[in-house]
Amino acid sequence: MASGKCFLYLIFLMTSACVASVKIGLSGVETPPGPAMFVLGDSSVDCGDNNPFNGLFHRNLSRFPCNGSDTTLLPQLLAKQMKLPYTTPFYSQNGSIDRILGGLNFGSAEASILSPRSRNYQSLNQQLRQALETIQLLQLQLGESTANTFINSSVFYLSFGIDDFTDFFHNNSLGNNGFDFAHILVEQMTNGVRSLYASNVRKIVCAGVVPLGCAPQALLLKSGGNGVRKACLDDVNKVVSYYNRRLEGNIAGMDRQLGDAHVVFCDVYEAVMEFINHPNKYGIDDVRNACCGVVRDGKVSGCVSTEMACQEASTHVWWDLQNPTPAVNSLLAQSAWSSPSLCRPFSLKHLF
Structure with a gap:
């Protein structure tokens, strides 16, 4: 409820904002603005500051899922490659049309992809609603x-799924139902794209x-807090890989069907596995431990303060308990x- 009220208030601010910087004639803007990026997702796209509750509500994961900045x-990083402006967090914007035209981060x-257990967290559908209402605006x-x-x-x-799988693996024993769960997530994401x-x-x-x-x-929880397992959990990776x-x-089917659209899938799973399997090739020393995150009294704690981070994040694959370091990103x-090997059917530079 509070999230909905906050969004309606933002829409009110937006619709009443001054748009003097945009040349509007009787039939609209004379010169269309340049393209921007709009982002939807989880901790893979947000450092924890895009929250209507100002980050007060966090589960046992990280309050700082990246090294201090969404950049x-x-x-x-892709926006920079595309020569697009950095996106503004949705909940920190001032309601001006200029901010919207510069791109927004709804993430x-x-x-999560599915409806969260708590009202304090967002879902794919909530972020889609915010994005679609912004388009209408x-x-x-x-x-x-x-x-x-x-x-x-x-x-x-769009980048979702970390929290859906984390909650599922934590609360359920794996089996065929893991693949059924992944199938549900895929259908929800597909509907979101449509x-x-x-x-x-x-x-x-x-x-x-x-x-x-x-x-x-996953490695810490499986070990019961007694050090980090050396081997990845194949049963977990099989379900995540199936989802991907x-x-x-x-995505490939939609890209073929929707002739006037470009829909691309980026396989970050295989790319990160490459870094894990061949760390020396990329200047990486640690493929298992989080740069920021600890185990205390057998309990796993995420990155609750950047002061607890390691000195050489660039030598780690993982920044916190489940997100890559800036170097890996x-x-x-x-x-x-x-490279067309990561994003398919073509690299992202072909979007322009």
Whole structure:
């Protein structure tokens, strides 16, 4: 309820904001604005500051899922490659049309694909609603034709699934139901992409889920807090990998079916596994331990303060219990931009 009221208040501010910096004629804006990036997702796209409750509510994960700034996360690094402005966190914007035209980050740490257990956390559908209502607002402010041109040229980046799988693995024993659960997540993500397409979005990037069976949280919990397991959890990775394959298949199908759209899947799972399996090739020394996150009295704690971080984050694969370091994100961004091996059916530079 509080989240809904906050959003309505923001919409009120937006619709009443001064738009003097945008040339509006009787039929809309004379010159369409340049493209921007709009981001939806979880801790893979948000450092924890995009929350209507100001980060007061966190589960036993990280309050700082990145090294102090969203600019170290994959979508922002990609925006730089694309020469697009950095996105503004949705809940910290001032309601001006200029901020919206510069791109927004609807993502929120600990968001999930399915409806969360607590009202304090966001879901894919909540973020989709915010994005679609923002598109409607642009159509009102700029005129439908100009707004649609802007939306057509902008990139919408989606990255969900970490918290869905983390909660599932923590609360359920694995088995065939893990694959059933992954199938449900894939269908929800696929429906989300179709909703964006129906609202004139034509450039969509969907990121997969990293190998959570190799992430510090899974390794620590499996060990009972008595040190870190050396081997990844294959049963966890099999389910996550299944999700990624199914989602990529659906994305590829939509890219073929929707002739006027580009829908791309970025396989961060296999890329991170490459860093884990061949660390020396990339200057990485530690593939198991979190740079920021600890075990105390047998209990796992995420990155609750950046002061607890290691000195050499660039030598780690994992920043916190389940998110990569800025160095790994930088490598992912470079590959996503130029190499068709990470993002398929083509690298992201072909979106422009």
